[in-house]
Amino acid sequence: GKSGHMNLAKEVFEKLPQPNQSEYTTIIHCYGLNGMGIQAIELYYKMPKEFRDEGIYISVLNACSHSGLVQEARSIFQSIETKTEKIYSTMIDCLSRASLFEEAQKLIDEYDHDHSPSIVMYTALLSGARNFKNTDLSQNLYDRMVKLFPQMASSLTSAAVLLANTYASSGDIDKASNIRNKLHKLGQKKQMGITSTVVNGISYKFRASDRTHPRSKEIHAECEKLSAELLQHGHQYDSSWITRPLNEGETIESVLSTHSEKLAIAWNFVANPGALRIQLTKNLRICEDCHRATKLIAAIRQCEIIARDTNRIHHFSTDGKCSCNDYF
Ligand SMILES: [Zn+2]
Numbered sequence: 001g002k003s004g005h006m007n008l009a010k011e012v013f014e015k016l017p018q019p020n021q022s023e024y025t026t027i028i029h030c031y032g033l034n035g036m037g038i039q040a041i042e043l044y045y046k047m048p049k050e051f052r053d054e055g056i057y058i059s060v061l062n063a064c065s066h067s068g069l070v071q072e073a074r075s076i077f078q079s080i081e082t083k084t085e086k087i088y089s090t091m092i093d094c095l096s097r098a099s100l101f102e103e104a105q106k107l108i109d110e111y112d113h114d115h116s117p118s119i120v121m122y123t124a125l126l127s128g129a130r131n132f133k134n135t136d137l138s139q140n141l142y143d144r145m146v147k148l149f150p151q152m153a154s155s156l157t158s159a160a161v162l163l164a165n166t167y168a169s170s171g172d173i174d175k176a177s178n179i180r181n182k183l184h185k186l187g188q189k190k191q192m193g194i195t196s197t198v199v200n201g202i203s204y205k206f207r208a209s210d211r212t213h214p215r216s217k218e219i220h221a222e223c224e225k226l227s228a229e230l231l232q233h234g235h236q237y238d239s240s241w242i243t244r245p246l247n248e249g250e251t252i253e254s255v256l257s258t259h260s261e262k263l264a265i266a267w268n269f270v271a272n273p274g275a276l277r278i279q280l281t282k283n284l285r286i287c288e289d290c291h292r293a294t295k296l297i298a299a300i301r302q303c304e305i306i307a308r309d310t311n312r313i314h315h316f317s318t319d320g321k322c323s324c325n326d327y328f
């Protein structure tokens, strides 16, 4: 029911004797998409309380947001016991759409107090500022984002585009084209990450998600195996190390577990299953997720891994530590 089929969806839903949790989520989500915030809220209060989870909260808050029901969103938000990053982001989006920027900023501060800052929340606020052509707030936010999230190239690029649009829509064409020119130059300079490794005397190069190697199937299978072992040993994939939008069928794990560093490591284990020593060279700085994962892999597989990047040489030893002491 994502467009004009709302009435039909509603009819079908009302005939369900005992809708389950995902049916409630779907119908509330549909109400939201169709600007039927009131109906979404009514159903939210009627449904069994034990069904309320992150998905329901996000759907109902979104429904409020798209119908401008800020007060209703506030009271639902306040009643939620465990507020996740996504729930905060949805509420911040709701406030930003209503140009309640100070209140949105307060929520971000509240979240940042006990968590590492989330670029999604800043982006929501920045989009709100763009909608209301608030150039001062946009510039401030963008400057803070650059300081807080220096690694997140693609999110920062989107933020810069938003900022340029804000200037353009408020009539400051010079500033807008300045930013766009800078972006253009950056785009041309941006280098692709490549990891090379020497296996049995031959040098191989890998890009992220690379499938050009003749034994790619085995290499990707080994990546999956390594990923399962990593998760078993407490590794957590952190979406903030993803620097581009996900394609369909991709997950945070599938993207991070096939970074060039990890593919190069996997190829070593495919070619030499009992490898005791692996050497890698990366043309950029090694990414944080790969650094954490490589420490664990060295310990799990009892294999010393030496990785040279643009800044230094990392010796990952079999006790799960790196010579850089995580300072890189
Ligand atoms: Zn990586």
Ligand SMILES: [Zn+2]
Binding pocket: 291, 314, 315, 322, 323, 324, 325, 326, 327, 328
């Ligand atoms: Zn290191």
